[in-house]
Amino acid sequence: MNRRFSSPTRWLRLSLDEYVDRMKAGWIGQMVGVGWGGPTEFRYTGAIIPEQEIPAWRPEMVNQFWQDDLYVEMTFLRTLERYGLGVNIRQAGIDFANSRYPLWHANRQGRENLRRGIAPPDSGHPQFNPHADDIDYQIEADFSGLIAPGIPQAAIDLGEVFGRLMNYGDGVYGGQFVGGMYASAFFEKEPVKIVEAGLQCIPSRSQYAEAVRDVLRWYRQYPQDWQRTWQLVEQKYNRNPDYRRFSCTWGDFNIDAKLNGAYIVMGLLYGQGDIERTIMISTRCGQDSDCNPSNAAGVLFTTIGYSRLPERFKSHLDTRASFAHSDYTFEKLIDVCVKLARQAVVRYGGRVERDGNGREVWQIPVKPPRPSRLVQSWVPEPPSGVRYSPREMARIGELPWAHALAKSFEEWAPGWSLHHCGEDMDPGLRPEWNGRKNVFMTHPLNRQTPCVIARTVEIPADRNVLLRLTVGHHPGGDWTLVVRASGEELLRQTVGEKTARNGWLDVTVDLSRYAGQNVLIELLNEPNGWSWEAGYWAKIDLETR
Structure with missing residues (x-):
């Protein structure tokens, strides 16, 4: 007689206080990274930024409430706050279509598609969006892991809702990779393991996964020479047309998700847990040199926690300022993330409990992530042909x-x-x-x-x-x-x-x-x-x- 024995479920334990401490730090990390790298954005394309070009950190630089890296996330979080983690992609698209802030590349084209009635996921399909492999969802996917501690599947699933509004293939996988790293960062401090955890969240045969594996391999070969790894990344992922089959053709820069994702990984690996070094390396890699250190610093700060951050990175944070184009202040953002993270814990099989002292504790089951199905922008599947109905279109642009x-x-x-x-x-x-x-x-x-x-x-x-x-x-x-x-x-x-x-x-x-x-x-x-x-x-x- 054959019997199947399943291994017992392994559980992660996270107190509410520890969650808030790490999640709060993750948001600050994004703000620090984008603020520090901002002056160099796209000034160096295909070249390492000289160290002297990086500005000195000033504590007041943390207040980056006007950055698109952040304000797009507020739209997604507001949708989740209103409709819950089970929100359907059509509603997410309507909310994004009604946003009024400036956008670029895949975000902008995706929103224009939505406003014309091209419903998601077609709004991000390569037939309608020539920027489908661009960096857009990657730079705004941090939220998906920050509300999913130890729950990488939630980050993957959220990518299938929000990432598909404007991206496809590697453009979506970049955001799922970032979200998976955040989910891991609540329980793991070792950068290599965090990167490997993110890698488990995307299709192994995607070019994005190949880029992450390459950086891991080159890091092991040249652990003290990040510039050597940069040269290898440059040759393969910037100059080789086989890895730029659906890259944006605007300008002389490269905003492809996997190239810039490689720079995120380089910052985390070669930074070795040091804040300044992590941000410096991700920034000095060039191209989108504010978004990449923002992702890298956000993940790293999550591993550290707010209470353990150096004062120079949090002393001047204006917790009552609102993010641009949003009603969320920093304080309100933290409250919303707590609400959504509780939902995620329960939705993905966990429990919200109280310990002997009455403190809230979350029990989270460890489950292997199930990546999205492999699709590629240069050989896409046919679009689904979905369109918004007249009733749905009436809800878009109520105040144009x-x-x-x-x-x-x-x-x-x-x-x-x-x-x-x-x-x-x-x-x-x-x-x-x-x-x-x-x-x-x-x-x-x-x-x-x-x-x-x-x-x-x-x-x-x-x-x-x-x-x-x-x-x-x-x-x-x-x-x-x-x-x-x-x-x-x-x-x-x-x-x-x-x-x-x-x-x-x-x-x-x-x-x-x-x-x-x-x-x-x-x-x-x-x-x-x-x-x-x-x-x-x-x-x-x-x-x-």
Whole structure:
């Protein structure tokens, strides 16, 4: 007679106090990493950042509440808070579609797809999203492990809900890998074991898994020489087209999830538990050099815990500040994560108990993770053809972002209207910008479509009319100001460091030639590249003499 014997379940024990201590540290780690690496982002692509280019840490740098690495996570957490861990992917997509913050690459295309009615998971499918293997879900997947202590399957499952909104294949696996590392970091301190735990959460035959295994192997071969490993990663995952089959083709940078994921792993392995060294290495690897140290530091800080963090990384944290585009303060974020983590413990077979002293303790069963099925962006499966229903579409854009922005602009500049304004860089009214008050910021819709400010004006037959503008630019970029009257181009002027004094340019255009006519005046914020293309408007006046 054959009998099957199952091995007894192994349990992990985690007190609520210890969970909060580590989870809180994980969030701070993200903020420290993105803040420290931020000044170097995409400045070095295919090159190691010189050590002297890394800024010195200052305690006030921790307050990175405005970073996209973080505010997208707040949307996901709010969805989970409202609907629970069993939320369906269609509802997650509706909530993401209704977000109003600036996005880039896979996030932006995924959200545009959702707003057009392409429901998830097709919103992240390569047929509709050319950025499907980009880094996007990877940089915003930290939440999935921070609410799943010792529960890697939860991080995998959350990736199938939220990661599929904008990514596919390796783009999703990067986030599941990161989430799996966080889930492990509540109970494991050894970086190699944490990385191996994350590796168990993704398909073994994926190129992402191959990249992680390569870094582990090269680390063992060259344990004291991270730059040697960087060279090997560079040759295989940046320069070899076989590993860039679905990489983004914008610019000369590489925002592919697996390359940047390799840099996360390098920071953790070669950092060997040291905070500064971990962040420095992940940052100095280059490319997306704020997101990568953010992931690495978040995982590492989770292993350390808030109570054991050096004061310089937490002393200036503003716990009452809200994350951009969210009602969550840091304190509220911690409360929401506790609520969701309790749900995860019970949902995945654990128990919430009290010890002899009445303290809350979680018993968590150890279960091997079941990775998602292997798919690859360069040979994708056919899209599922799912679309949002008319009733669902009615719930998207209940207060359209563009409408709200246009209304705000009309209040700022009565008589003028705003058209084709893009969402990058968070356009809108700035109470103060570069020494000027009440400045309105605009941004081109895309690389081909300028933002347009328009007004129809009756030019008196017997008076001179002058259009007077004061416009500014972002310190990191420039843009082209175009003035048109009834379709005729009257001015084309670069607004940038070489033309603007102290960041501002005064412009006067004489409209007297149109005396006695009704004229459509158009002011264009036109891109002349695709880097910090925002237009800052301090004055738009029509002066009649």
